[in-house]
Amino acid sequence: GQNIDQPTEMTATEGAIVQINCTYQTSGFNGLFWYQQHAGEAPTFLSYNVLDGLEEKGRFSSFLSRSKGYSYLLLKELQMKDSASYLCAVIDSNYQLIWGAGTKLIIKP
């Protein structure tokens, strides 16, 4: 079966750095997304990785290791507005999008 694992919840302090991990076992791989979702709102696109390595975009970076079936989202200089759920999603060999359950990130002052 296809499976994407993320921690259910994480807590971090304002101004700090947090890393949210995602591991996947899917039938093939054609890319991995990270989305941010605030409560009661639709997901918004953060990043897309299809090759191994680190993609940096401002305070957010995303890393991919295809051989390990592993990705992480790194958030730096955390702000209170970063409190949200972060969803990992993988495109499988059939070009279907498989969603993780999401990680709820709580930022404390």
Next chain:
Amino acid sequence: GAVVSQHPSRVICKSGTSVKIECRSLDFQATTMFWYRQFPKQSLMLMATSNEGSKATYEQGVEKDKFLINHASLTLSTLTVTSAHPEDSSFYICSTKPGQGDWQEQYFGPGTRLTVT
């Protein structure tokens, strides 16, 4: 990026009634639209994939006679929850993308909060 709208944003209905939710792609032709449902503190669950001019493809466990999907044009898809019950209360989100691949061009609507009393 593309803009996707949903209407209504919130709806409260009585048990047994039907509710229609509209999803519009405002500035590009959406060959494919997706309907998701999200229960509190859970991730998105794909309900069905809607292709313009053809019947929707439903995910396993989703009743096609209860959740009617019509994708009559390249800019509009509708989801009708028929004979709604309290367990149908959820956050319904649509998304669109131009073609079969193009996942990087998937855009989400703002969602519709359905409460069935």
